[in-house]
Amino acid sequence: MTGERDIRRALPSVDRVLQNSQDLVARWGHLRVSKAIRKHLDSIRQSIDAKQKPDLSILAIHSAISTALAASDAQSIRPVINLSGVVLHTNLGRACLPAAAAEAAYQAAMYPNNLEYDLETGKRGNRDVHVESLICELTGSEAATVVNNNAAAVVLVLSTLAKGLEVPVSRGELVEIGGSFRVPEVMASSGCTLVEVGATNRTHLKDYRSAISAQTALLMKVHTSNYRLEGFTQSVDExxxxxxxxxxxxxxxxxxxxxxLADFSALGLPAEPKASDYIANGIDLITFSGDKLLGGPQCGIIAGKKSLLERICKNPLKRALRVDSMTLAALSEVLKLYQDPDSLSDTLPTLKQLTRPASEIEAQASRLSAELATYLAPAFRTATAPCLSQIGSGALPVETLPSFAIAIEALNGDSELRRLAKVLRQLPRPVIGRIHQGKLLLDLRCLDCETLFVEQLPQLRDALSC
Structure with a gap:
């Protein structure tokens, strides 16, 4: 006990550490540094209580506090290199914006703008005006509005048009989307009553017809974007x-x-109905995401009949779910790219990644596999291997795209492979791959920063030797 008291007496005071930490105060301020010092000194006392012998020198304490402050000041959301094999990866931010859209969002964030200001009349304007005409042009709809995501779009539509009433939906379309959100729960939160029609695998027109009553608000069809039912099936087209x-x-x-919004078949991709096809087939309202196949920022788009959109935009929920100027500025620039469909695969990052030729990816994999091997040997073996990329975010769930990966095997077992995956995630620009059948696969379909990737490789050797 006497020894512990002696060690505690040697512990420097907060003021003394502060006097020797003026460089930290200049960078992070007196209050933050003082809190960090107190927190670290408390942790030292706990170490002493645990019969440990922490370093009590001013230099060691200063270094620990500097490291802690730097870590707390680091950006939480960081850019990563997506080699997971999923192009529109929900956990990795989904669609990457084209440069023009990112610049537009930056300008909207940095400066006052005309979000709801009519520069012609000098009076208050409507924020939807910045994208509505573009959405209408590309979908063939009469009117449109934008909210913060597609789930919000569905909630807004149903709470406006079907609150307190019934909505028939096919049992085969009662899907669960990301984060365990389910269509029935979304409908319940909108205040309408779900009427399930048909069977899981087969729904007929007569099923909808028999479900219609005086309490029916509308008929609804949900695109099963997260899965596909095959075999003995039947559904009613829109x-x-x-x-x-x-x-x-x-x-x-x-x-x-x-x-x-694009003709995927013309781009050599798996066929997917366009939003405009639904409007052309008589659908009154469509809702869809902006950050998936569209390739824009996160938002939800509602497009269709003007009379219905007018009702929707008067719903108080519309204000709660509206998007800001940065989202609208970015979305506008992305939508403009669709006015030149022949250039989309060059101008829109999502479509550029989806349409990247497998031969080009294979050549890149061959180059980088040999380069990577020099920093991993002798504990690992690398090779170029064919693989299949996924589109992701629930889009075209069963279709895949031929691609190539650097396949890495660990000679000392699975634990070493997982350690390598972790080391890759700890690089200055984290590299995200996937472990599959005993190999770490780095699918290069989305690798558009090869120089940066190569520049980080020397750090692997040091990290793996620790």
Whole structure:
């Protein structure tokens, strides 16, 4: 006990550490540094209580506090290199913006802007005006509005048009989206009553017809973007469903999930219906995401009949779910790119990554596999291997894209492979791969910063030798 008291007496005071930490005060301020010192001194006392022998020197304490402050000041959201094999990876931010969209968001963030100001009249304006005409042009709709994501779009539509009423939906379309959010729960939160029709695998027009009553608000179809049902199946196409709805004086809406504005077949990609196809087939309202196949910022788009959009925009929830000037500025620039569809695969990062030729990826994998091997040997073996990339974010769930990866095997077992994966994630620009069948795969489909990737490789040798 006497020894512990002696050690505690040697512990410097907060003031003394502060006097020797003026460089830290100049950078982070007196208050933050003082709090960091007190916290570190408390941790030293706990170490002493645990019969440990911490370093009590001013130099060691200063170094520990400097490290702690730097760590707390580091950016929480950091850019990473996505080699996971999923292009639109929800956990990695989904779509990357084109430079013009990022610059527009930056300008909107840095300076006052005309978000809700009409420069012609000098009076208050409507923030939807910055994107509405573009959305209408690209979808064939009469009007449009934007909220913070597609789930919000569905909630806003249903709470406006179906609150207190019934909405028939096919059992096969009651999907669960990311984060365990389910269509029935989203509908319940909107204040409407779900009426399940048909069976899980087969729903017929007669099922919808028999569900229509005086309490029916609208007919709804949900695009099953997170999975696909195959085999003995039957569903009602949107044109036929819209005709049934209109026969009963009801609107018909479709939740597209991941909305597509481009002709994927023309780009050599798996076919996906375009948003404009639904409007052309008589659907009254469509909702879809801005940050999935569209390739823009996170938002939810509602497009369709003007009379319905006018009602939706008067809902008090619209204000709660609206987006800011940065989102609208970025979305506007992305939508403009769709006015030149022939250049989309060059100008829109999402489509550029999705349409990247497998031969180009293979050549890159061959180059980088040999380079990486020089920093991993002899504990690991690398090779170029064919693989399949996924589009991601629920879009085209069963379709894959041929790609190539650097496949890494650990000679000393799975634990070493996981250690390497962790070391890659701890690089200045974290590298995210995936472990599959005993190998760490670095799918290069989305690698558009090869120089940066190579410049970081020497750090692997030091990290792995620790």
């Amino acid at each position: 044109k036929t469903l819209a005709e049934l709805a209109h026969e009963h004086g009801l609107p018909c809406i479709v939740d597209l999930g991941s909305g597509c």
